[in-house]
Amino acid sequence: MIDPKPAAGRTPQRRFGGTVAQIRSALGFYRVMAYATGSMLLLLCVEMILRYGFGKFLFAGGRDAFTGAPFGFGLADAEPAGVVGGVNVSLAILIVHGWMYVLYLISNFRLWSLLRWPFRRFILMALGGVVPFLSFFVERRMHAEAERELLAHPDAGARY
Numbered sequence: 001m002i003d004p005k006p007a008a009g010r011t012p013q014r015r016f017g018g019t020v021a022q023i024r025s026a027l028g029f030y031r032v033m034a035y036a037t038g039s040m041l042l043l044l045c046v047e048m049i050l051r052y053g054f055g056k057f058l059f060a061g062g063r064d065a066f067t068g069a070p071f072g073f074g075l076a077d078a079e080p081a082g083v084v085g086g087v088n089v090s091l092a093i094l095i096v097h098g099w100m101y102v103l104y105l106i107s108n109f110r111l112w113s114l115l116r117w118p119f120r121r122f123i124l125m126a127l128g129g130v131v132p133f134l135s136f137f138v139e140r141r142m143h144a145e146a147e148r149e150l151l152a153h154p155d156a157g158a159r160y
Contacts, residue, residue: 014153018114023157026114027146030107031139034128037104038135040097045132047090051078058093062086101129115146 016023050056056075062085064071073089076082108125125142128135150157 014149014156015116016114016153016157017116018157020150020154020157023111023114023146023150026107026111027143030111030125031143033100033104033107034135034139037097037100037129038133038139040093040100041129041132041135043093044097047093050075051090055079057082057091058089059083060087060089104129104135111142111146115149 018026047058050058054075055078057078058074059071059076059082060073062071062083063069064076065081065084071083071086105126108122112122112125121142125138128138
Protein backbone atom coordinates (compact mmCIF):
# COMPACT_ATOMS: atom_id res chain seq x y z
CA MET A 1 0.00 0.00 0.00
CA ILE A 2 1.13 3.51 -0.73
CA ASP A 3 0.86 5.88 2.20
CA PRO A 4 -1.17 8.86 0.90
CA LYS A 5 0.55 11.34 3.24
CA PRO A 6 4.05 10.24 4.18
CA ALA A 7 5.71 11.67 7.26
CA ALA A 8 8.14 14.53 6.78
CA GLY A 9 11.41 13.30 5.27
CA ARG A 10 9.97 9.90 4.35
CA THR A 11 9.21 8.83 0.81
CA PRO A 12 6.06 6.83 0.12
CA GLN A 13 6.59 3.08 -0.13
CA ARG A 14 6.63 1.79 -3.70
CA ARG A 15 5.62 -1.76 -4.64
CA PHE A 16 6.38 -3.34 -8.00
CA GLY A 17 4.31 -6.07 -9.60
CA GLY A 18 7.28 -8.43 -9.68
CA THR A 19 10.81 -9.02 -8.51
CA VAL A 20 13.76 -6.94 -9.65
CA ALA A 21 14.96 -9.89 -11.77
CA GLN A 22 11.56 -10.09 -13.49
CA ILE A 23 11.61 -6.35 -14.15
CA ARG A 24 15.14 -6.47 -15.56
CA SER A 25 14.14 -9.37 -17.80
CA ALA A 26 11.08 -7.45 -19.02
CA LEU A 27 13.26 -4.39 -19.60
CA GLY A 28 15.65 -6.38 -21.78
CA PHE A 29 12.80 -7.92 -23.78
CA TYR A 30 11.26 -4.48 -24.22
CA ARG A 31 14.56 -3.01 -25.44
CA VAL A 32 15.06 -5.75 -28.04
CA MET A 33 11.48 -5.51 -29.30
CA ALA A 34 11.57 -1.69 -29.42
CA TYR A 35 14.64 -1.68 -31.66
CA ALA A 36 13.43 -4.59 -33.82
CA THR A 37 9.94 -3.14 -34.28
CA GLY A 38 11.29 0.35 -34.92
CA SER A 39 13.67 -0.98 -37.57
CA MET A 40 10.93 -2.99 -39.26
CA LEU A 41 8.69 0.09 -39.21
CA LEU A 42 11.36 2.07 -41.05
CA LEU A 43 11.64 -0.73 -43.63
CA LEU A 44 7.86 -0.70 -43.92
CA CYS A 45 7.91 3.06 -44.59
CA VAL A 46 10.47 2.57 -47.37
CA GLU A 47 8.34 -0.25 -48.80
CA MET A 48 5.21 1.94 -48.76
CA ILE A 49 7.05 4.76 -50.54
CA LEU A 50 8.25 2.31 -53.19
CA ARG A 51 4.81 0.77 -53.61
CA TYR A 52 2.58 3.84 -53.61
CA GLY A 53 5.08 6.43 -54.79
CA PHE A 54 6.78 4.50 -57.57
CA GLY A 55 4.55 1.46 -58.17
CA LYS A 56 7.33 -1.01 -57.32
CA PHE A 57 7.58 -4.18 -55.24
CA LEU A 58 10.77 -5.73 -53.89
CA PHE A 59 11.13 -9.27 -55.24
CA ALA A 60 13.59 -12.12 -54.78
CA GLY A 61 13.77 -14.91 -57.37
CA GLY A 62 11.21 -15.80 -60.00
CA ARG A 63 11.13 -14.84 -63.68
CA ASP A 64 10.74 -11.49 -65.40
CA ALA A 65 7.11 -11.36 -66.61
CA PHE A 66 8.00 -9.65 -69.90
CA THR A 67 11.22 -11.36 -71.03
CA GLY A 68 11.07 -14.67 -69.14
CA ALA A 69 14.64 -14.16 -67.91
CA PRO A 70 15.51 -15.23 -64.36
CA PHE A 71 14.96 -12.42 -61.84
CA GLY A 72 17.46 -12.26 -58.98
CA PHE A 73 16.69 -9.61 -56.37
CA GLY A 74 15.40 -6.10 -56.85
CA LEU A 75 12.48 -3.83 -57.67
CA ALA A 76 9.77 -4.91 -60.09
CA ASP A 77 6.56 -3.32 -61.34
CA ALA A 78 3.55 -3.82 -59.11
CA GLU A 79 0.87 -3.30 -61.80
CA PRO A 80 1.08 -5.13 -64.14
CA ALA A 81 3.11 -7.73 -62.29
CA GLY A 82 6.77 -7.45 -63.29
CA VAL A 83 7.82 -10.80 -61.79
CA VAL A 84 6.20 -14.23 -61.98
CA GLY A 85 6.95 -16.56 -59.08
CA GLY A 86 9.64 -15.69 -56.57
CA VAL A 87 9.19 -14.16 -53.15
CA ASN A 88 7.49 -10.82 -52.68
CA VAL A 89 9.82 -9.29 -50.08
CA SER A 90 7.52 -6.27 -49.75
CA LEU A 91 4.71 -8.50 -48.53
CA ALA A 92 7.09 -10.29 -46.15
CA ILE A 93 8.06 -6.92 -44.61
CA LEU A 94 4.38 -6.16 -43.98
CA ILE A 95 3.74 -9.50 -42.30
CA VAL A 96 6.91 -9.51 -40.20
CA HIS A 97 6.29 -5.98 -38.93
CA GLY A 98 2.72 -6.90 -37.97
CA TRP A 99 3.81 -9.88 -35.89
CA MET A 100 6.73 -7.99 -34.38
CA TYR A 101 4.32 -5.27 -33.32
CA VAL A 102 2.24 -7.90 -31.50
CA LEU A 103 5.36 -9.06 -29.63
CA TYR A 104 6.26 -5.42 -28.98
CA LEU A 105 2.84 -4.85 -27.39
CA ILE A 106 3.36 -7.92 -25.22
CA SER A 107 6.73 -6.55 -24.08
CA ASN A 108 5.09 -3.17 -23.38
CA PHE A 109 2.34 -4.75 -21.31
CA ARG A 110 4.76 -6.91 -19.36
CA LEU A 111 7.01 -3.98 -18.41
CA TRP A 112 4.08 -1.65 -17.74
CA SER A 113 2.32 -4.13 -15.46
CA LEU A 114 5.47 -5.09 -13.52
CA LEU A 115 6.32 -1.46 -12.81
CA ARG A 116 2.68 -0.50 -12.20
CA TRP A 117 2.91 2.60 -14.34
CA PRO A 118 -0.11 4.76 -15.35
CA PHE A 119 -2.10 3.66 -18.40
CA ARG A 120 -1.08 6.72 -20.46
CA ARG A 121 2.53 5.47 -20.30
CA PHE A 122 1.42 2.17 -21.84
CA ILE A 123 -0.29 4.09 -24.66
CA LEU A 124 2.89 6.11 -25.28
CA MET A 125 4.93 2.92 -25.41
CA ALA A 126 2.44 1.31 -27.83
CA LEU A 127 2.63 4.32 -30.18
CA GLY A 128 6.33 3.59 -30.59
CA GLY A 129 5.50 0.75 -32.96
CA VAL A 130 3.35 2.83 -35.31
CA VAL A 131 5.10 6.22 -35.42
CA PRO A 132 8.45 6.07 -37.26
CA PHE A 133 11.51 6.68 -35.03
CA LEU A 134 9.35 7.03 -31.89
CA SER A 135 10.18 3.56 -30.53
CA PHE A 136 13.87 4.49 -30.26
CA PHE A 137 13.18 7.64 -28.25
CA VAL A 138 10.43 6.13 -26.08
CA GLU A 139 12.56 3.07 -25.32
CA ARG A 140 15.43 5.24 -24.13
CA ARG A 141 13.10 7.29 -21.91
CA MET A 142 11.24 4.28 -20.44
CA HIS A 143 14.46 2.37 -19.85
CA ALA A 144 15.96 5.32 -17.96
CA GLU A 145 12.75 5.78 -15.96
CA ALA A 146 12.64 2.10 -15.01
CA GLU A 147 16.30 2.16 -13.94
CA ARG A 148 15.64 5.28 -11.84
CA GLU A 149 12.70 3.61 -10.12
CA LEU A 150 14.68 0.43 -9.47
CA LEU A 151 17.50 2.46 -7.90
CA ALA A 152 15.16 4.69 -5.88
CA HIS A 153 13.17 1.73 -4.50
CA PRO A 154 15.56 -1.23 -4.19
CA ASP A 155 13.28 -3.21 -1.88
CA ALA A 156 10.03 -2.57 -3.79
CA GLY A 157 10.41 -5.74 -5.83
CA ALA A 158 11.41 -8.11 -3.02
CA ARG A 159 8.34 -10.33 -2.90
CA TYR A 160 9.56 -13.87 -2.36
